Every structure is written in structure tokens, then in C-alpha cells.
Amino acid sequence: MLIRVFTTDDQSESTLAMETQVDATALMTMAQPRAAEARERGAEWTAGAIPFFVQELVDALQAGKPGQEIEMQATNAAMAAWLYDSVHDGVSADIFAQCDLVFTLSEGGVVQYDRTPAAAS
Numbered sequence: 001m002l003i004r005v006f007t008t009d010d011q012s013e014s015t016l017a018m019e020t021q022v023d024a025t026a027l028m029t030m031a032q033p034r035a036a037e038a039r040e041r042g043a044e045w046t047a048g049a050i051p052f053f054v055q056e057l058v059d060a061l062q063a064g065k066p067g068q069e070i071e072m073q074a075t076n077a078a079m080a081a082w083l084y085d086s087v088h089d090g091v092s093a094d095i096f097a098q099c100d101l102v103f104t105l106s107e108g109g110v111v112q113y114d115r116t117p118a119a120a121s
Contacts, residue, residue, distance in 0.1 A: 051111035
């Protein structure tokens with residue numbers, strides 16, 4: 001699974017901030033213990049985790065944090081997306097694993113999340 005993060009400027013021009021590959025199955029396994037909390041707290045709370053972690057990721061990139069921290073933040077954003085999609089939107093593990101994730105952070109702090117068919121390897 002490819003994770004791509006874009007940022008946009010005040011002219012709505014987007015720039016690729018980072019991209020990384022993650023193991024979708026491992027990601028979903030790591031997120032499993034958090035599924036009950038996502039269900040309990042509801043869709044709005046779970047959806048809110050996505051922009052939170054994307055902002056944390058972009059902040060880490062801009063601050064020049066080590067690669068390990070950046071990878072951790074990318075994984076957190078992807079896990080939040082999986083939890084929302086699986087718990088509140090009924091997306092199956094098979095469907096999710098066949099997708100890439102695209103996060104776009106606007107100048108104003110709004111995050112757009114898209115799940116797209118995985119790019120051919």
C-alpha cells in the first residue's frame with residue numbers, strides 16, 4: 001500500500017510532501033486493538049483522527065524529524081483511515097488492502113482523504 005501526502009498552498013497548488021510504502025495487512029493488524037474504541041467513540045471522533053495524524057506527519061516532515069518518526073506518523077494516519085473505513089464505512093480488509101491512501105493537507109489545515117486503487121507495481 002502506498003501512502004502519499006500532499007500539501008497545498010494559498011493558491012490551491014498541491015505539492016507532494018512524501019510517499020511511503022506500508023504493509024497493509026500489518027497496518028490493519030496493528031489497528032485491531034483500537035477498533036473497539038473507534039466504535040465506542042463514534043464516526044466523528046474516528047474521522048477526526050485522520051487530519052490530526054496527517055497534521056502531525058506534515059509537522060514532522062517540516063521539522064526535519066528522523067525517518068522513523070515520519071514513518072510512525074504516516075502509519076498512524078493510515079491506521080486512522082483504516083479504522084474509520086472499516087468500523088464506520090463498512091470497508092472490508094480485502095478492499096482496503098487493494099488501495100493506496102492519499103492525504104492532502106490544505107493551507108487552512110483541512111485534510112482531504114482519498115482511497116484509490118493501488119498503483120500497479
